Amino acid sequence: MTVMRSLPATTSYAVSFAVSSVKAPPSHLRYRRFVVTNASAEPSDKSVEIMRKFSEQYARRSGTYFCVDKSVTSVVIKGLADHKDSLGAPLCPCRHYDDKAAEATQGFWNCPCVPMRERKECHCMLFLTPDNDFAGNEQVISMEEIKESTANM
Amino acid sequence: MAASVPTWSSALLTTTSSSSISSSSSSSKLSNLSSLQYQPYLPTLTYRRFTSKPRTRTLPIVAAKKQTFSSLDDLLEKAEKPVLVDFYATWCGPCQFMGPILNEVSVSMGDSIQVVKIDTEKYPEIANKYSIEALPTFILFKDGKPCDRFEGAMTANQLIQRIEGTLAG
Numbered sequence: 001m002t003v004m005r006s007l008p009a010t011t012s013y014a015v016s017f018a019v020s021s022v023k024a025p026p027s028h029l030r031y032r033r034f035v036v037t038n039a040s041a042e043p044s045d046k047s048v049e050i051m052r053k054f055s056e057q058y059a060r061r062s063g064t065y066f067c068v069d070k071s072v073t074s075v076v077i078k079g080l081a082d083h084k085d086s087l088g089a090p091l092c093p094c095r096h097y098d099d100k101a102a103e104a105t106q107g108f109w110n111c112p113c114v115p116m117r118e119r120k121e122c123h124c125m126l127f128l129t130p131d132n133d134f135a136g137n138e139q140v141i142s143m144e145e146i147k148e149s150t151a152n153m
Numbered sequence: 154m155a156a157s158v159p160t161w162s163s164a165l166l167t168t169t170s171s172s173s174i175s176s177s178s179s180s181s182k183l184s185n186l187s188s189l190q191y192q193p194y195l196p197t198l199t200y201r202r203f204t205s206k207p208r209t210r211t212l213p214i215v216a217a218k219k220q221t222f223s224s225l226d227d228l229l230e231k232a233e234k235p236v237l238v239d240f241y242a243t244w245c246g247p248c249q250f251m252g253p254i255l256n257e258v259s260v261s262m263g264d265s266i267q268v269v270k271i272d273t274e275k276y277p278e279i280a281n282k283y284s285i286e287a288l289p290t291f292i293l294f295k296d297g298k299p300c301d302r303f304e305g306a307m308t309a310n311q312l313i314q315r316i317e318g319t320l321a322g
Contacts, residue, residue, distance in 0.1 A: 041243075072246035079244025094245040096273045096285045123287055123305060125247050134306075153243070 043081035051080040051090060051111075052143060055126060058112055059139040062120060064127035068136040071149035076126040077141070078150055080111050094124040225271070225279055229297040232267060235320060236294040239270045240285045247306035248289040254309045258316075261309075266293075266316060293319055 055077055059065060066073045079093025087104040090111040097103045108114050115121040120129050128135035229236055239255060241248035259268040273280035273288065283292060283299070293301040293316060301319040 067246070069250060072250050074246075075244055075249050076246035079242075079246070082244050093242060094247060094288045096240070096242070096277070096280045096288060098281065123247070124245070125250070125306060153249075 043078050043085050047081035047084045048078055048146060049143065051077045051084065052141060052146060054090075054111075055080075056140055059127055062112075062116075062127060064120060064122070064129055064139075065135045066138050066141060067125045067128060067134050069134070070136075070138075070141060070145055072125050072134075073141055074146040074149035075153075076124045077146060079124075092124060225269075226297075228269065229294050232294070232297070234264075235266045235300075237266050237268045237316065238292045238294060239268065240273050240280055240283070240288060240290045240292070241270060242273050242288050245288045250306050251289055254307075254312060257309045258312050262313065262316065265320065295320070 055066075055073070076093060080090035083089065083091040083093060083100075083104070087100055089104040089107070091097070091100060091104045092109040092111055092113055095109060097109075103109055112127075113122075115123075116127060120127070122128065125134055225238075237255075237258075239248075239251065241251075255268055255270070259266070271279055273285060283290075287304045289306065290302065290304045291312075292299045301315070303315060307315075
């Protein structure tokens with residue numbers, strides 16, 4: 001087995017299981033340890049911010065750029081945040097899985113995924129090498145940009 | 154711009170009490186039971202087709218055709234034209250990027266193909282049936298059978314070229 005020079009995964013964010021807005025159940029149900037959660041279609045702002053910062057850092061670190069169309073970047077960042085909320089790890093949102101929880105534990109497809117770390121291959125179009133047709137020249141994206149681009153979703 | 158209407162449907166389908174979708178993991182008894190239970194709640198595939206006359210000075214006549222299908226297999230069987238199926242997910246960037254491109258392609262190739270989109274998170278069993286991994290995955294069906302399969306985002310021209318190339322060959 002050859003030693004591959006791979007980009008180290010940036011673990012600047014804490015991997016923890018985040019449950020969005022846990023409400024206290026009504027008193028007559030509390031003794032049943034019944035946890036009520038507000039599972040929304042949108043990822044939490046906190047996770048989006050974490051994944052936004054991660055994306056900027058990792059693009060800089062890997063010498064890759066965001067897509068010319070920033071809405072693609074925004075959607076992927078939200079997808080990563082959504083998986084971070086539901087699975088505890090930012091599983092690649094551009095893949096179909098048999099068992100998401102198992103994949104998140106296994107880690108191959110946790111962002112930054114192995115193909116990205118080894119070969120700078122990001123089929124999500126989040127991190128694009130400069131030679132890619134869709135690559136822009138930016139390695140930054142603001143929260144406002146993310147919110148605007150995904151407002152209609 | 155009344156003429157630019159897409160020829161695709163985005164809703165999708167269901168399991169029926171027949172074995173049209175064979176799930177190898179569950180026994181036939183179990184699948185019959187579960188489909189009976191969920192009978193009233195089965196979402197149905199809605200296929201809406203708009204046909205429009207070529208643009209002239211007068212207003213084009215647009216006729217919407219709504220059909221209901223009980224499964225993707227059913228839709229593929231009944232399709233008169235080749236069907237391009239787009240397997241996508243909500244938070245997949247390239248999939249969303251392809252949205253307007255698919256609209257454009259389904260308008261310009263409306264006579265030759267029909268476009269259908271499947272949300273793999275809502276219908277994982279279909280995605281599993283076709284061994285979908287990367288998103289977006291496009292499968293072109295001709296006479297109900299897959300005849301081409303490709304992944305990833307691309308421009309409208311590249312998509313049209315790929316489809317035409319497959320249909321010609």
